[in-house]
Amino acid sequence: MIVKPYGDRAALIETADPLGVRQAALALPGVVEAVPVAQTVLVRFDTDRHDLDALAQLTPVPPAEQSVGAAELPVVYDGPDLELVAADAGCSVEEVIRQHSGGRYTVAFCGFSPGFAYLRGLPERLQQPRLASPRTSVPAGAVGIAGEFTGAYPRASPGGWRLIGRTAADLWDLDRRSPALLTPGMSVRFIAT
Amino acid sequence: MIEVISPGPSATVQDLGRPGFAHLGVSRSGAFDRSALRLANRLVGNDEGAAGLEILGGGLVFRLGDATTVALTGARCAGELDWGQARTFPAGARVAVGPAVSGLRAYVAFRGGLAGPAPLGSRSTDSLSGVGPAPVRAGDVLWSGPTPTGEVDGAQAVAPPGRPLGVTPGPRLDWFEPDAFTQLRRSKWVVRPESDRIGIRLDGPALGRIRPGELPSEPTLPGALQVPPDGRPILLGPDAPVTGGYPVIAVVDEADLDLAAQLRPGETLRFR
Numbered sequence: 399m400i401v402k403p404y405g406d407r408a409a410l411i412e413t414a415d416p417l418g419v420r421q422a423a424l425a426l427p428g429v430v431e432a433v434p435v436a437q438t439v440l441v442r443f444d445t446d447r448h449d450l451d452a453l454a455q456l457t458p459v460p461p462a463e464q465s466v467g468a469a470e471l472p473v474v475y476d477g478p479d480l481e482l483v484a485a486d487a488g489c490s491v492e493e494v495i496r497q498h499s500g501g502r503y504t505v506a507f508c509g510f511s512p513g514f515a516y517l518r519g520l521p522e523r524l525q526q527p528r529l530a531s532p533r534t535s536v537p538a539g540a541v542g543i544a545g546e547f548t549g550a551y552p553r554a555s556p557g558g559w560r561l562i563g564r565t566a567a568d569l570w571d572l573d574r575r576s577p578a579l580l581t582p583g584m585s586v587r588f589i590a591t
Numbered sequence: 592m593i594e595v596i597s598p599g600p601s602a603t604v605q606d607l608g609r610p611g612f613a614h615l616g617v618s619r620s621g622a623f624d625r626s627a628l629r630l631a632n633r634l635v636g637n638d639e640g641a642a643g644l645e646i647l648g649g650g651l652v653f654r655l656g657d658a659t660t661v662a663l664t665g666a667r668c669a670g671e672l673d674w675g676q677a678r679t680f681p682a683g684a685r686v687a688v689g690p691a692v693s694g695l696r697a698y699v700a701f702r703g704g705l706a707g708p709a710p711l712g713s714r715s716t717d718s719l720s721g722v723g724p725a726p727v728r729a730g731d732v733l734w735s736g737p738t739p740t741g742e743v744d745g746a747q748a749v750a751p752p753g754r755p756l757g758v759t760p761g762p763r764l765d766w767f768e769p770d771a772f773t774q775l776r777r778s779k780w781v782v783r784p785e786s787d788r789i790g791i792r793l794d795g796p797a798l799g800r801i802r803p804g805e806l807p808s809e810p811t812l813p814g815a816l817q818v819p820p821d822g823r824p825i826l827l828g829p830d831a832p833v834t835g836g837y838p839v840i841a842v843v844d845e846a847d848l849d850l851a852a853q854l855r856p857g858e859t860l861r862f863r
Contacts, residue, residue, distance in 0.1 A: 402762035405842025408812055410762040420614070433613040433810040435834055440613075440810035446845070508616040509808060509834035512720050553721075572710040572722065578615040 401453045406446040409453055411439045416507065417583045418458025426452060434582055435507045436516070466583035469567075471550065472591045473499065473541050477561035479529070483543065487523040497521045498562060499590040503548065505580050513552035513570030515580035520548045532558030539564045541588070548588075552578075563588075592656030593701060593733040596685070599650025602727040604705055605698075606642040609713035609722070613833040617722060619813055620715040620829050623788055623852035624696050627665035630748055631700035634662035634677040636741035641704030642714040644727065649691040651699065655684050659735065660702035660743050666694030666853060667750070675748030677702075694853035702743065703735035718788050719830040755863035756847040761815065763806065763838035768799040775816070775824070775841055776862045783823075784856040788830040790817075791851055793860075797822025798840060808834040814843040814851075826851055 399419070400412040413419045416434035423432040423441045431442040441453060475495045484491045503517035520543060528544045533556060536542075540551045542559030551557060552570035565588075569579045580586060595602070605628060608621020622628035622645055629639040644651065649668035655661075660679045663672040669689025672678065680686060691697060707714050707724060716723040727733070760772055768774075774796060783792040798818050810833060811817070816824040817837040826843060827835075828851075841862070843851060854860055 403759060404762050404839070405759055405812060405814055406757075406844045408842075410809065431611055431613060433833060435810055436807050438807075438809050440812065442610075442812065507834075508614060509810075510616060510832065512612075512616045512722060514616050577711065582614055 399454060399456070401450050403450065404440060407448075408440055408442040409448075409450055411441060411453055412437060413439060413458070415458040417464065418460060419456055420582070421459035421464055422456045423453065435509060461583070464583050466581070466585070468585045469580055470587045470589050471565045471567045473563040473565050473588045475499070475563040475590055477541065477563045479560040480562050483524065483526060483560050483562055486526050489523065494524065494562065495590055497524055498543075498548065499588045501548075501588070503586040505582050505584045505586060506547070507582055508578060508580070511552060511555055513578040513580070515549055515578070515586075516547045517549050517586055518546060520546055524548070526560060528558040529560060532556055536561065537564070539566060539569070541565055593659070593735065594654045594656065595727055595729060595731045595733065596652040596654060597650065597729050598727045599646050599648065599688070601647040602651055603645050603716035603718070604642050604707070604724050604727065604733075605645040605715045606713055607640040608715050608829060609711045612711050613810065616833055617711060618717050618719055618830050618833055620713065620717040620723065622698065623829050624665050624698065624849040626751070626849045627696070627852075628698045628700070630675070631662045631664040631698045632704070634664070634675070634744045634748065635660045635700045635702040636743045637700060637702065637704050637739050638741070641700065641736070642707070643698050643700040643705060646688065646697050646699065648695060649688050649697055651688040653686055655680050655682060655686065657682050661686065662700050663688065664698045664700075664748065666691040666697040668692065668697050672699070675750065677743045677745070679743075695855045696852050701735045703738055706734045706736040717830055719832065751850070753850065755861040756850055757844035758816070758841040758862045759844065761839035761841045762809070764840055766800055766802040766806070766838040767818070767840055768801055771798045771840060774798060779859045779861060780824070782854045782856050782858050782860065786856060788828045790828050790831055791826040791854060793824050793826065795823065798824065800838070806836050806838050808836045809839075811835045811839070812842065814845060814848045815839045816841045816843065
């Protein structure tokens with residue numbers, strides 16, 4: 399693990415296990431926030447007197463000890479980029495659907511917008527670049543792929559992911575006790591409907 | 592009851608924001624000049640974190656349904672509210688905050704604080720993701736909460752002086768030319784007009800990168816100075832996205848971020 403200072407109240411940790419490091423960091427005194435993404439975790443403290451050495455010595459909490467849960471998202475596979483994805487994958491549209499809905503995914507992190515979960519576990523031939531030109535508006539519920547990640551847009555926004563379907567799952571609801579349906583570490587499946 | 596007659600150029604409800612949800616993609620939000628909001632709340636006897644109005648460039652006009660104690664802090668504004676001093680208006684009073692004469696963001700606190708739903712623990716408007724109430728519009732009716740136990744502070748507050756913003760090196764200093772951090776602190780930076788609560792965009796000598804390519808997205812904090820390929824830094828504000836892919840050269844000290852909230856387009860600033 400590499401620990402880098404991030405201003406007077408925070409540090410950035412480079413790690414292969416951001417979720418495990420997040421869990422471990424949250425148990426340290428004075429930590430108010432630990433935000434994981436693909437390869438890093440930002441840890442914020444409540445004072446400017448914090449101990450970077452303690453961060454470097456953190457032992458990540460193993461996945462088995464993290465209480466994370468699971469979710470299934472119903473998907474209608476009729477996205478506008480299905481044929482593009484099939485062509486780049488060198489297979490049929492049916493095969494794209496079979497591969498995407500057959501995958502076992504894990505929420506690597508959330509970002510971009512509230513409740514937007516980046517899911518890891520995409521079959522290799524579906525790992526494709528973003529659109530050359532992002533759409534100015536992607537509807538809520540759109541299911542897309544980008545690089546090693548797949549995910550669904552919780553609300554309408556601009557976006558550059560290749561869209562292959564849509565889900566009716568309520569991905570973000572502020573009236574729910576846990577507004578985000580998908581949270582870091584959770585396992586996720588897509589069910590073709 | 593507070594009836595908004597005119598919000599001015601932009602007015603939003605802000606408290607101290609919603610920290611702790613960045614791992615779900617939610618920005619911190621809250622008052623850009625946090626010490627100004629805290630001060631306004633103290634003046635009217637509120638809890639420091641009560642919700643008030645953040646107004647851009649002054650210009651707010653409202654009518655009070657009940658006798659209410661009000662205080663103005665942050666940017667200095669013309670009009671009948673004295674900066675940094677609580678004043679009690681009778682029921683029915685029409686109160687006009689004039690244009691800001693120095694600074695950019697003014698804060699108006701009402702005794703009792705502004706009531707309303709608090710999604711994820713905050714009444715703040717998040718201008719990026721739409722969490723929290725919509726920006727305040729003419730005709731909106733706002734309600735103050737229960738009278739607090741704290742007493743109204745009769746003292747006149749003292750405005751903090753403007754000064755260079757303290758910075759410490761960021762996590763990706765090694766992506767820049769060796770003298771870039773020195774250049775950041777020695778140069779004059781001009782606030783570009785396209786600045787808002789998401790970020791303050793700066794103009795000045797381009798900060799040169801020695802590493803090309805993209806960084807995988809990293810978590811960010813308000814106060815981070817991100818540098819896009821054009822070399823002109825962006826100082827992230829309270830509504831900034833919680834992740835970003837531009838390298839962060841330096842981070843503004845948390846206590847000095849309040850000063851950044853008061854920078855007007857075209858103004859110059861320095862880092863120390």
